[in-house]
Amino acid sequence: MEGGIVASYRRSSLYSTFNLRDELARGRCSLLLTDFLWCIVTSLTTGVFYTGFMLSNGMKAVNIGLLSMVPMVCSVFGLLSPMILRRFQKRKTFLLAMRFAYILLNIGGITVVPLFSLPQSVVQILFFVLIFLSNVLLFIFDPGFVEWHINYYPDNVRLSFFSFKLIASGVMSAVTLLVSGLITDSVSGSDNELGVIIVLRFVAFGVAVFQNFFVFGRMKEFPYKTPEDGGKKTSLLVALKYKRFLLTIALYCGWCFAANLPSSSWDVYMLQNIGAKYSFLNAVQALYALFPLLLTVFWKKLISKMRWLKAYALSVMIYGPAVMLFIFLQPSNYVFLYIVIKLLAFFASVGLNITAANILYLNIPEENRTSCVAFYTMAANL
């Protein structure tokens, strides 16, 4: 039985995508591991733990909301990324150092500041400063990571890589959500709530440092293609000369814009106007974890047949009308209709997530990749 599983794994496209023999496939395994580790870090440092930590340190809800807008402002600093990164032909050490600084400020710094018995107003100002500085670093070094790792998923394995990544991330998110939910339940309301959250943040710090130096740190760096002018004119605006690239990412930015329009309207309407319960909304949302498992193979075949952008367009065309049905939701019919809307949206989301993950790489030029990635990151964040 075990031999059968191993044999079928070796015959499948999964083996050529993920194995420990070939260097590129080993790199893709490392990228999956980094995703898993980062899932742990984010589940321990964001969401309820983050809000609980901030509230315990005297932050008001308005200020927490303002803090969440700081990264958007910092995305402008992505402008500096190509100019800084082009100075390094070998960037790995620099990128890892910058990432460590980000982890140190954003997780370590924010966790230790309240331990110094400073006045609350000073602590809150320091939170703003740390989040601002760490995100400036993030937007400068992040395009460098994309350019470094792009070599690990060439065209012939990209569909398998992104498809399996989607399934794996669905499982990882479900597991981390479940575990963090259990931790939240045991922590909330206890006398030592803040103490437990601080310990969890230190754990997250350790995991992030391990991920940075022992997983990313072991991955090979490939030579970067220098533009014809030697990179002298490297800036964010260089991306503007690649029309095909711009139009391709414009399709994804259109999605980012449309997706953010309703913000949290769905849930607010369901809770306030329809009177739905949290448990109902969460239960329906939890069903999504099954969809990548069930439908990735289907969408993979469809993408092979239709190609990336048409499959992307199709998934978007299913998602849009599904959401428009929302207008017919009333207290009398919401259970059935809400489930139908969400299931249709989940079906489309699987295709949307796989295809959207590849849009950046579809028409990215060989040279000036840092500028193009930085431009994409900034445009998607606006």
Next chain:
Amino acid sequence: MGLGTLYLGVTEGMSFSMLGLTVSNLQLSVFIHGAAVLALGIISMWAAPKLEKSE
């Protein structure tokens, strides 16, 4: 996100009549989102063959 928040702030508590239905500002916001996504899908379907290189 900014535009969405602005819309919700301006239309807070309001309701609109359309297609024979009375809908709240929240429902309308999700409907606009759906319509915008559908339009994006149609544009993407039209642009796809022009943008994706043939192998």
